[in-house]
Amino acid sequence: MNEYVIETKQVVKAYGSFLALNHVNLHVKRGEIYGLIGDNGAGKSTLLKLLAGHSYVTEGEIRLFGTYGAKELENSRKKIGFMVEQPGFFPNMTVEQTLTYYCIQKGIPDSRKVDEMLQLTGIDEKRRSRCKTLSLGQKQRLGLAIAMIGEPQVLVLDEPINGLDPSGILEFRHLLQCLNEEKNITILLSSHILNELQQVATMYGFLNKGILIEEVSARALQEKCSDCIEIILSDVEKYAVLMEKNFPAETYKIFPENNIRIYKPQRPAEVYSKLASENDIYITGMKTIQTSLEDYYMELKKRGGVQ
């Protein structure tokens, strides 16, 4: 069985001369909650729309459950629930009518399915409310209910927590975790806010200006963000020269305020302080700090976004 339920190979999406996606290689494994992170305009919706078959790739290939080719992808998409654009709600229809409509559209004219989806997504009490009266969070739940109708193995959700208040985010996260753990559903979801995905994602993909700059597991990301030594020095330029001679460039970073950060230090802190003292550089401060995921992401963007 193919390891990836969703895979893209060198996918390019061009609008005229503008590349909304630039040779993207995405890998979503079965069972994961994959968080696709990127700023406004990074290309997240473009990528998810391609997966949903709402537009064509300019170059490259999409593979779903290991299949490719137009007919095969069409079949594979039936096993995926998509919430990639604002679901089309009819404002005057009730929640129940809306779900019934989508059930019929998907060839499942069964009222038990409607009940099941209402229960699953926690909007049963709103079944007789008109769609136009729903809160944003309730609309997201209804969108999820629609995406879940065909009992998908995979859910693809574009910014599902966008605009939710903190308790809404918490509830939605909990719902996604339940679907993932109890129903074994693989989830690919996008957001422009890393912190929102932090509690739920098991894998991250960072998209910046159409380029997927890194895919990293949540565990590896935690490790990357762990311990960093910050040293404040009397002469950071001189110290930088010594560091360059002794340590790989990617293990440290010099900051303008006379300080240096050593990421995931391989050697005891004394080694770094000794290097300073032996070369007549005074250390005025030294501490261990934890890099936040946001800091890591900002740094990654700076590196990956150089064009």
Ligand SMILES: Nc1ncnc2c1ncn2[C@@H]1O[C@H](COP(=O)(O)OP(=O)(O)OP(=O)(O)O)[C@@H](O)[C@H]1O
């Ligand atoms: N149909 C289109 N024609 C031309 N440019 C487009 C089209 N659709 C998207 N773009 C451009 O492609 C880029 C990526 O857009 P996309 O909607 O994928 O970003 P996003 O990461 O989803 O952003 P957001 O978080 O704001 O939703 C943007 O610069 C956008 O203006």
